[in-house]
Amino acid sequence: MLDQTGFDLWADDYDRSVGVSDEGNTYPFAGYKDVLSRIFQTVLAKPHATVLDIGFGTGTLTAKLYEHGCVIYGQDFSTRMIELAGEKMPGAHLYQGDFAQGLAEPLLHHSYDFIIAIYSLHHLTDDQKVAFLRPLQGCLKENGQILIGDVAFTTRKQLERCREMAGEAWDDEEFYFVFEELQRVFPALSFTQVSHCAGVLTLPR
């Protein structure tokens, strides 16, 4: 699994390598642009939304939301990702911190219309995801939503099928979302499958 230094080194080539995987419709980024577009449309439906992005990377989506008048907060642990995203969004409130340890302290003092996490939370185990998401729901404004776009499947069987198809490309150190398992913990969770390996999970307050 990539650590902070790994993401620092990947940062400058990140957008290109994601594009190659998405355009080839291959695991892990098949459906990436579609995932971004769906989350973009949902957030923009609320004018000037306050958005917290968990693991914002180079700011591919958040910079677009910023340009459309959203108030942007974010947390990432990669120094280089924060530099690249900060150049695109000089007025955003970007904090460094490992989300395995929870939210960075300054982010706890605000509430958000949307908390988005795109291809980031698969770095947490399934138990860690639950422990992270539970308190996050309390950081939402009334009618707020957590929107997770990631490698995700409805069932574990579908995940296993994708693992077989991916062969050596499969990353055993990442923990992908299985909707029907997470929904047992969060009954209000909903899911849209976007490609053979990507989907958007929506969790209300």
Ligand SMILES: C[S@@+](CC[C@H](N)C(=O)[O-])C[C@H]1O[C@@H](n2cnc3c(N)ncnc32)[C@H](O)[C@@H]1O
């Ligand atoms: C695959 S990139 C996704 C970036 C972006 N959200 C996107 O849509 O392309 C994962 C991001 O999560 C960050 N990240 C991974 N593990 C993290 C952790 N434990 N704490 C904070 N950030 C983390 C990485 O630095 C990286 O920027």
